[in-house]
Amino acid sequence: MNRTENRRPSVLVGLFATALIGSGLLAPATGTAQNADDAFARATSALRFRTIGPTIMGGRVAELAVVESDPSTFYVGVATGGLWKTENAGITFEHVFKDESTASVGAVAVAPSNPNVVWVGTGEPNNRQSSPWGNGVYRSTDAGRSWTHVGLENTHHIGRIRVHPTDPDVAHVAAVGHLWGANPERGVYRTTDGGSSWELVLFVDEHTGAIDLAMDPGDPKTLFAAMYQRQRRAWGFNGGGPGSGIYRTTDGGDTWTELGGGLPEGDMGRIGLDIYRGDTDMIFALVEADARGPGQGFGGFGGGGNAERQTGVYRSTDRGETWEQLSTTNNRPMYYSQIRVDPNDPERIYLGGASLYRSSDGGRNFTPDAATTVHLDHHALWINPANSEHLILAGDGGVSVSWDRSDNWYQLRNLPLAQFYEIGVDMRDPYHVCGGLQDNGSWCAPSQTLSNQGVRTRDWYNVGGGDGFFTVMHPTNPDIMFAESQGGNIARVNLAANERKSIRPIARPTDEEEDRSLRWNWDTPIVLSSHDDRVVYVGANILFRSADLGQSWEEISGDLTYAIDRDT
Structure with missing residues (x-):
């Protein structure tokens, strides 16, 4: 969660509290903060929330955990929606x-x-502007019916947990640490008593945490840890540095050795790990790394020249002593970076990414598979060790299942995980609620219907695509609205005519300028004036004003940014 988003709920609460004060329902706070909280709770206690949907929109799933003795039972860990469990292969889910x-x-x-x-x-490990943090580790001993908080509160983001194959009280945790700054509570933690106590067994520095762990299924004292140096700032993301690397322990975490022997030279970034079950000497790593040579740039993208790409898939056949680069495929590693090898076939490799990429030649060549037809952006994959035809996939569109080794996918459209970035309402009666969703476009629905079933899925209608953000409704004409997707792509929508028109402002260079590129936030601020319902404001690094509902624009400011290098 970025800093702006983290403040937004407080702003809304503050505005609501101000309204209550003005109405006499809530006196201004003169005592302690606790007294103010109690007063606010009393004033709002009569409010009741009801769900209006949408109920079939999948949201961002960070992790899957399957009961391998009964694959019809599995858990879905959601970036912002808690933990869900199915005991019937996904026909129904329960929020646990x-x-x-x-x-x-x-x-x-x-x-x-x-x-x-x-x-x-807890705490999503992916590096988004909207990555929320958590408060450590929880443990259940009754299959999710109840939970005990077992510590590591200040780790904020957890990348992976590995549990001993015969002792459920022994676990290792990959703690990524704070996204927005340095902190010492990061690295690999170990517990041998079910979480009653923890020991930090691998620590690099206050900027580097552990993002992934792989445990040898035949020798649980052997683990591989992917360490990851990262920090997000308000203006960009810095992922990678000298702290990143792969480490191995053969004594359960008492001692660790940093591995090299063919891994990328220079700085590395995010790393994903997996071990082939049929031969645990064979380790696979998906590595983000600097390019090497002229024109180098991090992740293999730089100024051109003859830079040699070091990012991609690596394999070791001697338990990590030496490594061979197999390919340079690695799609947007800061957001994905999961590699999975078929437990029954080391030639079959899968990579998470905008598409799900698969290889049938041991990782040398990859092609997108059919998962693209159900959704983009894939973070977690499970392959049934007893049946390689059976896979479960999760990402920004929820959960999908394949029964033919990923040739076809079926999306489980029964998890209400839609993630709204922004919401708005119009002035009709009953009023309509509109909002922009993570990776699912922008949608609207009436707040009430005549149906005794309430607001149904069929009552929702689409008004925009991409990652949806602000939806702004005209105050007097409910058929006119504005829908926005990432990077300042704004459309004016006429609902009555079913028409959409792009109104994204264009920067026009002056005679003295060769180029005047605009810089847009991921979610671009847009405001319809309260004083003149034809006036619209849109903010890039320059503030724009339109007096004709976006038909034309004028610049009313200079560059409002500091033009800070986003990679610093």
Whole structure:
């Protein structure tokens, strides 16, 4: 969650509290903060929320955990929606993480020796502007019916949990640490008593955490850890540095060795790991790295020249002593970086990304598979060790299942995980609610219907695509609205005529300028004037004003930014 988004709920609460003060329902706070909270709670206690949907929109899923002795039972860890469980292969789901103090799940693990023991690491590990943090690790001993908070509160983001195959009280946790700054509570933690106590067994520095862990299924004292140096700032993201690397322990975490022997030279970034079950000497790594040579740039993108791409898929056949680069495929590593090898076929490799990429030649060549037809942006994949035809995939569109080795996918459209970035309402009666969703466009629905079933899925209608953000409704004409997607792509929508027109402002260079490129925020601020319903304001690095509902624009400011290098 970026800083602006983190403040927004407080702003809304403040505005609501101001309205209550003005109405006499809530006196201005003169005592302690606790007294103010109590007064606000009393004033709002009569408010009741009701769900209006949409109920079939999948949202951003960070992790899957499957009970391998019964694959019809699995858990879905959601970036902002808690933990969901199915016991019938996804026909129905139950929300099993409702009463905890965080709704952001980054890692889930089921103890192989006892499926009633489930571990949850909170805080999404992916590096978004909207990545929420959590408050440590939770443990259930009754298959998710109840939870105990077992510590690591200040780790904020958990990347992976690995549980000992025969002892459910022994677990290792990959703690990524704070996204927005340095902190010491990061690295690999170990517990041997079910979370009653923790030991930090691998620590690099206050800027570097652990993003992934792989445990040898035949020798649980052997683990591989991917360390990741990262920091997000208000103006950009810095992922990678000298702290990143791959480490190995052969004594359960007492000692660690940093691995090299063919891994990229120079700085690395995010790394994903997997071990081939049929031969645990074979380790796969998906590595983000600097390019090497002229024109180098991080992640292999730079100023051109003859830079040699070091990012991509690496394989070791000697438990990490030496590595071979197999390919340079690595789609947007800061957001994905999961690699999975078929437990029954080391030639079959899958990579998460905007598409799901698969290889049938051991990782040398990759092609997008059919998962693109159900949704984009894939973060988690499970392959059934007893049946390689059976896969479960999760990402920004929820959960999908394949029964033919990823040739076809079926999307489970029964998880209400839609993630609204912004919402708005119009002035008709009953009023309509509109909003922009993560990776699911912009949608609207009436707040009430004549149906005794309430607001149904069929009552929702689409008004925009992409990542949806602000939806702004005209105050007197409910058929006119503005819908926005990422990067300042704004459309004026005429609902009555079913027409959409792009009104994105264009910067026009002056005679003295060769170029005047605009810089847009991921979610671009747009405001319809309260004083003149034809006046619209849109903010890039320059503020624009339109007096004709976006038909034309004028610049009313200079560059409002500091033009800070986003990679610093």
